[in-house]
Amino acid sequence: MSGRTVTVHCVRAALGGAQRLGIDTVPLLQEARIAPLLLGDEQARVTPEQFARLVRGLHRATGDEFLGLGTAPSRPGTFAMMCHACIGCRDLGAALERAARFYGLFPGGPDLVLERHGGEAVFALRSDLRERAEGRFLAECLMVVWHRLASWLIGRRIALHWTAFAHAAPPYAADHGPMFGCPVRFGAERTGAGFDARWLSAPVVRDEAGVTELLRRAPAELLSRREYGTTVAEQVRRSFLRALREGRPARLPEVAQIAERLAVSPATLRRRLQAEGTSYRRLVDQVRREAALAGLAEGREPIAELAVRLGFSEDTAFHRAFRRWTGTTPGAYRGYRGQQI
Structure with missing residues (x-):
């Protein structure tokens, strides 16, 4: 499953019901492969897979499909x-x-x-x-x-x-x-x-x-997961994701190339993205951010190789972008994975 990353604020909110019920949430975070110390980073984000694992763990721990967040539990099933x-x-x-x-x-x-x-x-x-x-x-x-x-x-x-x-x-x-x-x-x-x-x-x-x-x-x-179905932004995102999978380094398609695939002019493509509240550059930034966080969470790919795969011309450019996204460095972010509270 590949989707938008989830802010740590949502992770904290999802844990709120279990914490109110007195459930120790640290094992649930560890089971979801979310480092507990990550919750203290205001700009941190987790992958959709990590968040889905956490929600499943909270279902089991609370015995409540509403995760202990409501005024009354919703029984499993x-x-x-x-x-x-x-x-x-x-x-x-x-x-x-x-x-x-x-x-x-x-x-x-x-x-x-x-x-x-x-x-x-x-x-x-x-x-x-x-x-x-x-x-x-x-x-x-x-x-x-x-x-x-x-x-x-x-x-x-x-x-x-x-x-x-x-x-x-x-x-x-x-x-x-x-x-x-x-x-x-x-x-x-x-x-x-x-x-x-x-x-x-x-x-x-x-x-x-x-x-x-x-x-x-x-x-x-x-x-x-991402919403069901397709918008123009989702079609553009899919083009970017395909390029990330197929190329090392990735060569993300330009506006003109995507417009040709969608059988519209570049100006029309820009207008449609603007109507959906986004832009070509914003989508490039989002896709790279999500791929970077997912790659660091998995922990197997060297940071230099990850930067190349995402299409950055040099490590320093990747580090600058990552600090802008999260407020920290790729190495520090990956270091959270092995930390406990």
Whole structure:
């Protein structure tokens, strides 16, 4: 699985419920191959694989699919039963309504609702989870999971118009735009997301076998992977990732080359990336950062070779970029892996 790296602020938030329950989280971090000392670095990030392992460990340790973040636990198997209930629906609208009713059966469960306002549909969380810091992160997780699950059910990425959260902006708020692919605001009246109501009539295309495969990795992977489907930014990212895999040193395609592959002009490509809140240079920087962190986390590749693989002309350029990304050096970052608290 290759995806965007996860800020250490999300790691801390995910641990909040277990810590409140008195669970020793150090073994869980070590099992996920996340050095405990990394949590003290404000700019640190972990790979999607590390975060998925941590979420799975927290599920086991808390016995709660909400990781101890909610006002009441969600017993293991609840999410699976909800998924099985949804695939019997004729279309996405019926599936989302069934999912909302399903969780409404459990005391303390999330109060979900699907609304229609003219040509826009809104999937919202009516529960106010702000009374605990952990609840705010749970609200974010719920919105990520419902969006990716809904897209998975119909086999197409649902483009969101907006996403809103009732709580104040967290330290990692900048990650939310790329995560949801739409404008995100905080301090709203309630938590929810809006999208074109026409998606509600899209047929559910998944079956029991598909659910079984999904559940082998979910919901942990739903939280850590990139969003389901394709945007222009994702197509550009895939071109970069392909170049990183195929070349040593990597020669990332230029704007004109990518535009030709997508059958658009360079100016159109730039406009579409801008509309998605990003740019060619920003995507280059993100892909290199994620590949650098993943390579250092795995720990097998010499730093000089990693710099070459990422297309840096010299070690010093890589070190300067890495310090800008994380506030530390590649060697110091890799050194966290062997440290204990």
